Amino acid sequence: MKQLSRKEKILTQLVGVVFLLLVLAAIFAPPSLDWSYSFSRNDEIPFGNELVFESLPELFPGEEIITSWTSPHLFLEEKIPLNTNFIYINGRINAKPSDVDVLLDAAKAGNHIFMASEVVYGVLADTFKLEYKPELWEDLDFFSSDSVGFYFANKKLNNGFGYWYPKWMTRFYFSRYDTSRVTVLGYDDKGKTNFIKVKFGNGYFYFHSNPLAFTNYHFLSRNNYEYISKALSYLPVQATVWDEYYKPGHMHVEGLFDYVLENGSLQMAWYIILVGVLALFAFGSKRVQRPIPEIKTPENSSLTFIETIAKLYYHRQDHLDIAKKRFTYFLEFLRTKYFINTSLETSRVIGEVSQKSGVSERTVAALFQMGNRLQELRRISQEDLEQFNRQIDFFYNNCQ
Structure with missing residues (x-):
């Protein structure tokens, strides 16, 4: 077999070093700001829920905080717990009938279920006669900085000035609900209801029509973290289940690979192994005989x-x-x-x-x-x- 010349060896090593530097640059390059809707406890992007999730131990001191990675039907299939809160925050919630059944059973047993979503579809919405609508102001300017204020029906919870958010982020409200069963907990500065409580059996459902108000962006904006903590304070201090199933663009099962990527040392070890395997394929597959001519595909x-x-x-x-x-x-x-x-x-x-x-x-x-x-x-x-x-x-x- 033909031996590599000294020049070819130097060139090969140089290519390897350049490739390694490119990989390291890609790994350590600062990520661009992601404005996608996440609502996940693992995301520190503006519309993630990392900060809200981390604040739960302070809201429910001494109580267990559990994360559910599966549907309510699977999570509660063995036994419905007692004295437990369930928190669902997502842009849209369209629960299957089997999931709705177990959630209703959980509420009947005396548990408290908090749902912040721009729209709740299907059986759950029909059960409570809920109808969501977006507010379309006559003077709506999509590119303006106009704001809308949120207030609690309980005057003791308000700070006097209300809690203010951009209009386009907080435009949904309840246009219809069963007034005989519903207690209004909050509204906006237009008088539109956006936060309600419904008694069901021995427990309660809490519905909020503006999930973006419960994200990292607003947790750090003005004093809106107070609004988040006061809204969640309607839930009693007890064990709390945080939902990660109804999240856009996220896997519904937490696996070993998720754990590796969340751990800094394991993540770096994974990248080093990946670079080593790629380098092995790049240099170990080099031909020592006359190379086969490459036929380039037509360029688009x-x-x-x-x-x-x-x-x-x-x-x-x-x-x-x-x-x-x-x-x-x-x-x-x-x-x-x-x-x-x-x-x-x-x-x-x-x-x-x-x-x-x-x-x-x-x-x-x-x-x-x-x-x-x-x-x-x-x-x-x-x-x-x-x-x-x-x-x-x-x-x-x-x-x-």
Whole structure:
């Protein structure tokens, strides 16, 4: 077999060092801020729940804090505990009938169940005649810094000025509920109910319509951590179960690999092993005979062009132009998929879009209001652009 020359050995070692440096740079590079909805106890991103989860021992001193990684049906299949709190915080909660049955049984037994969610669907909502709606203010400016205040019905819990949040983050309220069974615990500065208590058997359900108010972002904003602790103080001091099952984008089972990634030393050992295996494959598979000629696949120049244009917009920081183009492509999507003439009167277009796509007319109207508003603005921030993208993606993910 042909021996590597000294020059080839040096080149191979140099490539290995460069590859190792690149891997280390990728590992230790500061992550970009993630604005996705998480609501997980493991996430310290703005809309995660790490800080709220860590505050539970102070809210329930001396009591056991348990994390549920499975559905309520599986978690409670053996035995329903007594004197226990259950906390569910998520953007949407659509529990299966089997899960709803065990939750109702848990409440009947005297337990307390707290649910903060923009919408609760299905059997659970029907049981308590709950209906959620987004607040659509006439003067709503998607890119403004207007705020909405939260208050407790119990005046002793209020701080005098209320607890204030951005409008677009806290726009859901209860438009209907069984008034004969419900106790109103909180409302916003418009008088819309957003926090209620329902007695069921010997226990209680607590429903809050604004889960984003219970995230890291608001825990560190102004004095809103007080609102979180006061809302959760309605739960008695007893053992508490924290839900990790109804979380977007997270696995529902905690395994060995999750433990490895949460532990700093084990995480570093895992990366070192991974780099070693990759290096072994990279250098151990080197051919010593004449290499086989490589036939390159045709290059997709259109992707290169798109990448170049994207970098140009990124360096220019022209968020408004990107938002306008997103809205233009959205209109083209409506014309292509649903054959809608978007040049007609806006109210007529909104009605046709809602009817053909299956998305609520309120949601479509809000999206058109945001898109038309772009023509009046000179610039927007990156956060505004990201929120606008989320609104359009919500339509794409829910249209028929």
